[in-house]
Amino acid sequence: MIDSDFEAFATAWGQVQEIYNRSVTPGTIELVFRALKHLELDEIHRALTLHIQSPDTGQFPPRPGDVIKFARGDSQSRTLQAWAKVERAIRSVGHYRDVAFDDPLIHAAIERMGGWTAVATAETEKDLVWLRQRFEAQYRTYAIHPPETWPRFLPGAATQQNALIGNHTRGQLPGRDMTLIGDSARAARVIEGGRDIKSNGTDVKRLSNDALSGLIANMSSNRGAA
Template structure:
């Protein structure tokens, strides 16, 4: 809390203590402020409210430790349980699978404490080690006032990677932009170059935006090189028309590069 929060903090605390017919001296108020000063005002007010609403602890006037416990409980509620995190960790045992962890703590607990044990065949021991490490890491994060942040472990299966990232976006674990960063850049064929050249999406000033990977695809297509996956049958028919199209694309590419250099 900041110095400017003192009055609102005092009002919230005094109102809480009045519910229990308790008063506060100036010295006691100073001790409360010192004990809770490391938290945000809204966290403290939320902790007071949670204490009041607790069917067990709320029957007695709170002490600073009660409010801290209530604040930390609110943070803990944001994390999946150790059992839920372990169920996700098992998925990571398959190296082809992409796992979008609900927290970095789960990812860290798996890689640092449980993975080697699991791969040695001791699934029970891996589960115990994972839960101990996970609970410790979450407690450290809660003590530091942190909220869970998702993390990604990429698997070898590219299609499975797309499916996992799409699901994570749908569940709100990742933004679309974050998911896109974990996907390989799409390959362009010569047939798709014309579409790239006229692709929608405007940059600054209304000019078409061309990502670096698209420009590289244009260079490959215009120079006549093709991805290895392009079938040889693409070369059949109308060689003169294909050459004319390649020259037109090369001309447009040179114009784009000139505009980019001028900018």
């Protein structure tokens, strides 16, 4: 979710709590919103419905962990799915181009591991096994304790080189340099909801809304990459 989703989220969360005769405070809603911010609003709506309908959990009011589990499965299955996307991107996109995944936890985990170029330059199967172990450990940590922020995208070698020599006008990223991995619309939301990043000490600013819309259109063919 992004900040503009807060009102809709607060309404949905409050309505569900009313089913269980519970009231919520603004502070509680804000806390839950931050805990679930890495999910999409439609995922949360669907997960809340599934929770209510479940004969195993429906008698209890939902907690953030319940929503995450119904939205994307348990941490183990989510971690395996996330690594599958990363590995396919390593093999099909490589380290030169910028990438944006449809899961902000992937961005956070890869940033923690040193960035996309460090991850995508794996040369051997042994390297991939080591990377997978590191990624899964980091991703599971974020699946349990989601980060408050994540990078808008993961810069590749081209952006790092251009930032170093000052070729990015005001730090703007040319859309043609990025590949969206997974669902294009969700990847765009990850970009929109993420924070600005630095590449070689230079700010790389967010894309404008028009540029982002054009990027989704131009990169829609890449949805099969994950």
